Amino acid sequence: MNLGIENEYQEFKAGLGQLDKGxxxxAAMLNKHGQAAxxxxxxxxxxxCGLSIGKDTLMDIRNRIRDTIDPRIYADIQEQTDDSGKKYIKVT
Structure with a gap:
């Protein structure tokens, strides 16, 4: 499944090792445009490409957002699955 291209409103990261960059x-997209994914x-x-998502993964992302982005944002963090069963995470 293809989600399109990166642009000023959305960015792709292959894994959670890139969480801080993501x-x-x-934060930059929200500051510039008021919307981001x-x-x-x-x-x-x-x-x-898919991720292995554990039971605490979404909460860990939420906590990292709380600890690193100021002023605080209230992100929507969703686990999603494509047509072939690969899991990925969308943060908006």
Missing amino acids: LKSL VYFGVDDNGDV
């Missing part, structure tokens, strides 16, 4: 991009488990071409 959150920095999220960062996808984890999606490569630079927009193809879902």
Whole structure:
């Protein structure tokens, strides 16, 4: 499944090892445009490569957002699954 292209409103990160970079991009897009979406488990071409998502993964992301972005934002963090069963995370 392909989610399109990166642009000023959305960015793709292949894994959660890029969480800090993704959150920095999220904050920058929100500051500039007031809207943003960062996808984890999606490569630079927009193809879902998938993630292993544990029971605490979404809460860990929420906590990292709370601890690193000021002023505080209230992000929507969703686990999603593509048509082939690959899981990815959308943060808006």
